[in-house]
Amino acid sequence: MDRKVxxxxxxxxxxxxxxxxxxxxxxxxxxxYEVIYTGIRQTPDMIAEAALQEDVDVxxxxxxxxxxxxxxxxxxxxxxxLGMEDVVVLVGGIIPDEDVQTLLDMGVAGVFGPGTLTSExxxxxENALGRQPA
Amino acid sequence: MTNTDLTTxxxxxxxxxxxxxxxxxxxxxxxxxxTDLALPLLAALYPRSGKAHxxxxxGAPGTGKSTLVNQLAGVYRQRNLTVGVIAIDPTxxxxxxxxxxxxxxxxxxxxxxxxxxxxxxxxxxxxxLAQATADVIxxxxxxxxxxxxxxxxxxxxxxxxxASAAYTTLVVEAPGMxxxxxAIKAGILEIADIFAVNKADREGVDRTVMALKMMLNLGxxxxxxxxxxxxxxxxxxxxxxxxxxxxxxxxxxxxxxxGEGAEELTEAIENHRLYLEQSGGRIxxxxxxxxxxxxxxxxxxxxxxxxARTDAAVLEEMVEAVARRExxxxxxxxxxxxxxxx
Ligand code: B12
Ligand SMILES: Nc1nc2c(ncn2[C@@H]2O[C@H](COP(=O)(O)OP(=O)(O)O)[C@@H](O)[C@H]2O)c(=O)[nH]1
Ligand SMILES: [Mg+2]
Numbered sequence: 001m002d003r004k005v006x007x008x009x010x011x012x013x014x015x016x017x018x019x020x021x022x023x024x025x026x027x028x029x030x031x032x033y034e035v036i037y038t039g040i041r042q043t044p045d046m047i048a049e050a051a052l053q054e055d056v057d058v059x060x061x062x063x064x065x066x067x068x069x070x071x072x073x074x075x076x077x078x079x080x081x082l083g084m085e086d087v088v089v090l091v092g093g094i095i096p097d098e099d100v101q102t103l104l105d106m107g108v109a110g111v112f113g114p115g116t117l118t119s120e121x122x123x124x125x126e127n128a129l130g131r132q133p134a
Numbered sequence: 135m136t137n138t139d140l141t142t143x144x145x146x147x148x149x150x151x152x153x154x155x156x157x158x159x160x161x162x163x164x165x166x167x168x169t170d171l172a173l174p175l176l177a178a179l180y181p182r183s184g185k186a187h188x189x190x191x192x193g194a195p196g197t198g199k200s201t202l203v204n205q206l207a208g209v210y211r212q213r214n215l216t217v218g219v220i221a222i223d224p225t226x227x228x229x230x231x232x233x234x235x236x237x238x239x240x241x242x243x244x245x246x247x248x249x250x251x252x253x254x255x256x257x258x259x260x261x262x263l264a265q266a267t268a269d270v271i272x273x274x275x276x277x278x279x280x281x282x283x284x285x286x287x288x289x290x291x292x293x294x295x296x297a298s299a300a301y302t303t304l305v306v307e308a309p310g311m312x313x314x315x316x317a318i319k320a321g322i323l324e325i326a327d328i329f330a331v332n333k334a335d336r337e338g339v340d341r342t343v344m345a346l347k348m349m350l351n352l353g354x355x356x357x358x359x360x361x362x363x364x365x366x367x368x369x370x371x372x373x374x375x376x377x378x379x380x381x382x383x384x385x386x387x388x389x390x391x392x393g394e395g396a397e398e399l400t401e402a403i404e405n406h407r408l409y410l411e412q413s414g415g416r417i418x419x420x421x422x423x424x425x426x427x428x429x430x431x432x433x434x435x436x437x438x439x440x441x442a443r444t445d446a447a448v449l450e451e452m453v454e455a456v457a458r459r460e461x462x463x464x465x466x467x468x469x470x471x472x473x474x475x476x
Binding site for chain 2: 003032
């Protein structure tokens, strides 16, 4: 039907590594999602507000700066403040193994590093939204 | 805000009226997805709309439309006017997905409660897109935004249709986008109320401005200038006679990355708004739009109703018969419709 899953792809913080985020944005478009790409240097406020205005189902954060442990909880907090606690949050980029579980415990649905297959991301999104993968 | 029910028509419209942005976003989604709430929401909000000035911004990809929208909205905010933005990008025909990247250029507007930006994919059919866009514009209008800016990729008929929802249509050109001015190719000359030649910091601006001005002098007959959105207005409407001086589309230079020319461009838009109000063009346009809209909705509604009443097997039989040339499609339709009308 008309219903399309909408995904926000954002880069929080001062990190300028945007190649991965752009690749993921395109890959998700090619998987049938409507992807809203915000670009770099987004504050958690900006990301949460964009997620609200665009009424997205998923927020994907791309972080290669090492600041994920500070940024991710702030984005999740802002989303909650705006009543968007149901939004699926994904994190990608350079995330050390020891941080992955902590992020998942915060409510992140999946963490994806270099070499991630698009199919894994799609599966995580569809599972989190309670849908059957296409 | 926490005890607002955003799952019902009443709750949504009430919250939207109170300025709840989440409610506004949810309502737009209902319209876009054509859910069961879409119609009742449209019905509830329609009487509240009609106050905003609607501005269409169109032009070839890369001319700087999004960057320019960022500047225009900025100028409006300085004037204490609120701005709703709809940025439309194409749906991929292969995957059905879309990459909506206009927000990247509208960073300056983030965090301003007087601005609301929504990205939209073209999704299905062309006519459907024009209607869906008009409906989303109406929602932003009802939500109280003073100015609504719609960005579309100006490449064809669908964009022309979307532009018909705007009161003022801005066509964006840029130097060095090929030898010819894009407007000629795309045939969007007729819908332009204002031309912006963006990237005026680049080589060749004056050539592009000259080309546009020449085209306007040569190619626009007198009566087109009298009419707003030339093709839309029948010449014999009595109001046409009362129109004062015609509107000649101004050609303005802008540098969207620095903001140069944005003030003047905003001024031109506001002049056009005043022109439409004083000449009666706005009322005319509203009437024409209503006429087109009603016909379109009637057509869809009739089709749906007829299809629902038609036995799928009978329809299939008829398709076969037409394909085998046993019956012509016109007679077939009359047969189908009459049979069911009994
Ligand atoms: C290319 C690169 C650059 C380029 C960036 C170009 C650009 N526009 O992107 C340049 C040269 C500019 C650069 C600069 C710097 N870099 Co650099 N850079 C890299 C490098 C070599 C590759 C990154 C890359 O593009 N990979 C290719 C893409 C496709 O992969 P990816 O981004 O990881 O994305 C994949 C996954 O992570 C995942 N993914 C990513 N995002 C998302 C989002 C979602 C939602 C999902 C689901 C998945 C997902 O899917 C993608 C596809 O598989 C890495 C090292 C490395 N091997 O990763 C260092 C690296 C990231 N850089 C690093 C550093 C330190 C810097 C600088 C600070 C160096 C300096 N002192 O100046 C600057 C900072 C610049 C800035 N403003 O932020 C460090 C970061 C250290 C850290 N995290 O602690 C790294 C890890 C190198 C290192 N080992 O030290 N860098
Ligand atoms: N030199 C120059 N570049 C501009 C100007 N306006 C926009 N751009 C750049 O042109 C590119 C396309 O801009 P964008 O607003 O996305 O164009 P759109 O596709 O028409 O929406 C971006 O890299 C902008 O930074 C301008 O006035 N001068
Ligand atoms: Mg754009």
